[in-house]
Amino acid sequence: MELLHKHKLTYEQVGKYSGIDPERIKAIKKGEEPTQEERLRLRNVAYSLSELRQKDTGETMD
Numbered sequence: 001m002e003l004l005h006k007h008k009l010t011y012e013q014v015g016k017y018s019g020i021d022p023e024r025i026k027a028i029k030k031g032e033e034p035t036q037e038e039r040l041r042l043r044n045v046a047y048s049l050s051e052l053r054q055k056d057t058g059e060t061m062d
Contacts (some may be wrong), residue, residue: 003046017045 007009015022018041028034034042 003042003049014042015044018042 004010009017011022011025014025017042018025018038020038020041024038028038028042
């Protein structure tokens with residue numbers, strides 16, 4: 001959710017960065033439970049982007 005809203009990424013961009021099919025990301029957003037691997041991949045992408053934002057703007061992760 002953070003990747004789509006806070007970072008303003010599209011489903012395709014999230015899929016590209018995480019290696020998860022964009023259709024699967026849509027299903028997860030609609031309430032399907034992500035697998036452990038999907039959860040880890042998405043968390044890593046969110047963390048990387050939050051780190052970059054913090055370096056650029058000084059904003060910290062909530």
